Amino acid sequence: MKKNVLIVGATSDVAQALARLRAENGHNLWLTGRSLENLEPILSDLRIRYEVEALGFIYNAELTSPEHLLSNLPGLPDEVHVAIGYLGNPNCIDDAVEGSRILTVNFSAVVYLMNALMHSFIQAKKQAVMVGISSVAGDRGRKSNFLYGAAKAGFSTYLDGLRNFGYAHGIHIVTVKPGFIRSKMTAGLPLPGPLTATPQQVANAIVKAVKKRKGRIYVLPIWQLIMLVIRTIPDFIFKKLNL
Amino acid sequence: MKSTTRVSNWGNYPVIQAEFKPWPLQVNKPQIARGMGRCYGDSALSESIVDTRSLNHFLDFDSSSGLLTVQAGVTFDEILQVFVPKGWFLPVTPGTRFVTAGGALASDVHGKNHHQDGSFSDHVLWFDLHTASGQKLRCSRSENQDIFFLSLGGMGLTGIILSLAFYLKPIETAYIRQHTIRCENLDETMEGLESYGNWTNSVAWLDCMAGGKAFGRSILMLGESAKLHELPAKQAENPLKIHSTKGIPFPIDMPSFTLNRFTVQAFNQVYFNKHPKGSQDSLVHYEPFYYPLDKVLGWNRIYGKRGFTQYQLVIPHQDARKGLQEVLELLAKRRMSSFLTVLKIFGEQPENYLRFPKAGFTLTLDFGISTGLWTFLDELDRIVEHYGGRLYLTKDVRMSAAFLRRTYPMAQAFIDKIKELDPEGAFRSLQSERLALHP
Numbered sequence: 001m002k003k004n005v006l007i008v009g010a011t012s013d014v015a016q017a018l019a020r021l022r023a024e025n026g027h028n029l030w031l032t033g034r035s036l037e038n039l040e041p042i043l044s045d046l047r048i049r050y051e052v053e054a055l056g057f058i059y060n061a062e063l064t065s066p067e068h069l070l071s072n073l074p075g076l077p078d079e080v081h082v083a084i085g086y087l088g089n090p091n092c093i094d095d096a097v098e099g100s101r102i103l104t105v106n107f108s109a110v111v112y113l114m115n116a117l118m119h120s121f122i123q124a125k126k127q128a129v130m131v132g133i134s135s136v137a138g139d140r141g142r143k144s145n146f147l148y149g150a151a152k153a154g155f156s157t158y159l160d161g162l163r164n165f166g167y168a169h170g171i172h173i174v175t176v177k178p179g180f181i182r183s184k185m186t187a188g189l190p191l192p193g194p195l196t197a198t199p200q201q202v203a204n205a206i207v208k209a210v211k212k213r214k215g216r217i218y219v220l221p222i223w224q225l226i227m228l229v230i231r232t233i234p235d236f237i238f239k240k241l242n243l
Numbered sequence: 244m245k246s247t248t249r250v251s252n253w254g255n256y257p258v259i260q261a262e263f264k265p266w267p268l269q270v271n272k273p274q275i276a277r278g279m280g281r282c283y284g285d286s287a288l289s290e291s292i293v294d295t296r297s298l299n300h301f302l303d304f305d306s307s308s309g310l311l312t313v314q315a316g317v318t319f320d321e322i323l324q325v326f327v328p329k330g331w332f333l334p335v336t337p338g339t340r341f342v343t344a345g346g347a348l349a350s351d352v353h354g355k356n357h358h359q360d361g362s363f364s365d366h367v368l369w370f371d372l373h374t375a376s377g378q379k380l381r382c383s384r385s386e387n388q389d390i391f392f393l394s395l396g397g398m399g400l401t402g403i404i405l406s407l408a409f410y411l412k413p414i415e416t417a418y419i420r421q422h423t424i425r426c427e428n429l430d431e432t433m434e435g436l437e438s439y440g441n442w443t444n445s446v447a448w449l450d451c452m453a454g455g456k457a458f459g460r461s462i463l464m465l466g467e468s469a470k471l472h473e474l475p476a477k478q479a480e481n482p483l484k485i486h487s488t489k490g491i492p493f494p495i496d497m498p499s500f501t502l503n504r505f506t507v508q509a510f511n512q513v514y515f516n517k518h519p520k521g522s523q524d525s526l527v528h529y530e531p532f533y534y535p536l537d538k539v540l541g542w543n544r545i546y547g548k549r550g551f552t553q554y555q556l557v558i559p560h561q562d563a564r565k566g567l568q569e570v571l572e573l574l575a576k577r578r579m580s581s582f583l584t585v586l587k588i589f590g591e592q593p594e595n596y597l598r599f600p601k602a603g604f605t606l607t608l609d610f611g612i613s614t615g616l617w618t619f620l621d622e623l624d625r626i627v628e629h630y631g632g633r634l635y636l637t638k639d640v641r642m643s644a645a646f647l648r649r650t651y652p653m654a655q656a657f658i659d660k661i662k663e664l665d666p667e668g669a670f671r672s673l674q675s676e677r678l679a680l681h682p
C-alpha cells in the first residue's frame with residue numbers, strides 16, 4: 001500500500017537516507033525544513049529517482065505552530081518521522097537563548113507537534129506510526145552535553161508515554177537512539193569507528209523497526225550495553241568522570 | 244579540532260594525510276574538490292579536500308530534450324540506474340561509472356565515442372560554479388563564457404562545481420551490437436580504428452608485449468547501441484535492463500610483483516588467442532562493453548601497496564604511426580610492461596586551455612610504481628613531445644611544469660586567467676602546484 005510519509009526535519013543526513021529508503025518502497029514523501037530552498041534539491045531528487053510524489057513544507061521548531069504545519073499538509077500522514085535535533089553549544093549555562101533553543105528544538109516543540117498529530121489521528125480514527133529520533137545522550141546526563149541530554153531524556157520519556165497512550169488507538173510509537181552518527185552534525189569530530197553508525201545504517205534500522213513494530217531501538221546493539229554500563233555506575237563515581 | 248585522513252586517488256599513489264570536509268567550504272585555506280577520487284594521480288589531492296559527495300541530488304530532467312540537471316556529486320552509476328530504464332544513456336562515459344558528474348566536467352572525460360561525439364564537456368549546457376570570490380556563477384557558452392571554457396578540463400582550479408546540466412542520449416535498449424576484429428599488427432590496428440570511424444564506439448585493446456610480425460597486434464572492439472528489433476527474444480523481454488549493482492570486492496593488495504613482464508605476456512597471449520582470426524559479431528550488455536573493470540571493485544589493488552600510474556598520450560594523425568611505434572619499441576627495449584594498453588582515436592576538437600583531446604591517436608599505458616619508472620616516463624615524454632603530442636592530466640602524477648607548457652599551447656593563457664579569477668590560489672591541488680599553475 002502506498003503511504004504518505006511525513007519527515008519533520010528532512011534535510012539532515014539521516015532524514016535524507018530515510019526519505020530515499022521510503023521512496024524506494026514507492027511511498028510518497030512530505031518533507032519539512034526551515035527553508036524551501038534547502039528542501040528543493042531533496043524533493044526533486046526523490047521525484048526523479050523514484051517517481052514518487054514529494055512535497056515540501058516549511059517548519060521551524062521555534063517559530064511554526066504544529067497547527068499551522070498540519071493545516072498545510074494535504075491530509076493526515078500514515079507514517080511520521082520526527083528527525084529534528086539541535087546539538088548546540090554544550091557549555092551554555094550562561095547563555096539563556098542557546099539553552100532555550102536546545103530545550104525547544106529537542107523537546108518542547110517536538111512534543112507539541114506529536115501531541116497535535118496524535119490528537120488528529122485519534123479524531124480521524126486513523127491508524128499510524130510515529131517515529132521519534134531521540135538519543136543515547138538522554139540515558140544519563142553528562143557534563144559534556146547535559147542540556148541536550150536532558151531534552152532527549154525528556155523526549156524519550158515522552159515517547160514511552162505516548163506509545164502507551166497510543167496503543168489503544170492503534171497508533172504505534174518508535175523510539176530511536178542512534179548513538180554516534182557520521183553526519184553533518186558531527187563533521188570534523190573524531191568519532192570512534194565501531195560505535196559510529198552511518199546515516200544509511202540509521203535509516204535502515206528505523207525502517208526495520210517500523211515494519212516489525214519495535215518500541216525502542218538502539219541502531220548499533222553495542223550502545224545498549226554501553227548505556228547499561230553507564231547507567232549502573234554509582235553516582236559518587238560518575239560525578240567525577242570525564243564523559 | 245584537527246583530524247586528517249589517509250587519502251589517495253585511484254592509482255594509490257601518492258598517499259597523503261589530508262583534512263576532509265564536506266561541502267560547503269569550512270576552512271579558509273587552499274583546497275580542491277574531490278568526488279569519487281577516480282583520477283589516477285594527484286589531481287584531487289590537497290592538504291585540505293572539499294568532499295563533494297554530499298552534493299548528490301538530481302535536480303531536473305526534461306524528457307523531451309533529455310537535458311538532465313544534477314548536483315556535482317551525483318555519479319554516472321546513479322545516473323545509469325535511474326535513466327537506463329527510462330530509455331536514456333550517458334552522452335559520453337569513461338571506462339568506469341564510478342565518477343561524479345562534476346569530476347567528469349573538470350576532467351573533461353572522453354569515451355569510446357570521442358571521434359563522433361566529442362568529450363563530456365561538449366554535452367554540458369551550463370554549470371554553477373562557486374568561485375574564489377565566494378560568488379555562485381552560472382556559466383555557459385553565452386553566460387560567463389570565459390569561465391565556462393576555462394573550467395572544461397580545468398581540473399577543479401576555477402572553483403567548486405556545484406551543479407550542471409547536460410544532455411543524455413536516447414537509447415532503445417541497454418545492449419550493444421558489438422563487432423570484434425582481431426588485428427595482427429600495428430598497421431592493421433591503426434587502419435582498423437580509422438576505417439571503422441563510422442561506428443559510434445571504437446577501441447583497441449593492444450598487446451604491448453608482442454614483437455616481430457605481431458608487433459602492435461590488438462583486438463579492435465566496435466559497438467553500436469542496439470535497436471529493439473535487433474534483440475533476441477530473451478533480451479527483448481527486458482530491453483532496458485540496468486547493470487548489476489553488486490560488484491565483487493578485490494580482496495587484498497596483491498604483492499607488487501604480481502604484474503610483471505611474464506604474467507602480462509602470458510595474460511596477453513591467452514586474451515589475444517581467445518579471439519579467433521578475422522571478426523565476430525555479438526550482442527552484449529552495456530556493462531561489460533563500457534565498464535569491464537567495474538565488476539571487480541577495487542581492481543587497482545592488483546598493483547599492490549606501491550600503487551600505479553597511467554600514462555595516456557595523444558599524438559596527431561600525421562606522425563601517429565611513427566610515434567606509437569617508437570613508444571612501443573621503447574617499452575620493449577626497457578623491458579617495461581603495461582597490463583592494460585588501450586588505443587583509441589580522437590576526433591577534431593578545438594584547442595581549449597587544458598582540455599586533453601585533439602585529433603589523433605591516444606594510447607593508454609599503465610605501470611606499477613617502481614624505481615626507474617620516472618626516468619622511463621621522461622624518455623617517453625621526449626617521444627610524445629617530438630611528435631606533437633601531450634598527456635592527459637587526469638591520469639598524470641609526474642609530468643613537469645615545463646613539459647605541460649610546451650605541449651599545451653594554451654597553458655599560459657590558462658595560468659593568466661586563473662590568476663585573475665583566483666589571485667590568492669584558493670583552489671589548488673598537489674598537481675596544480677607541481678605544474679606551477681599558480682603565480
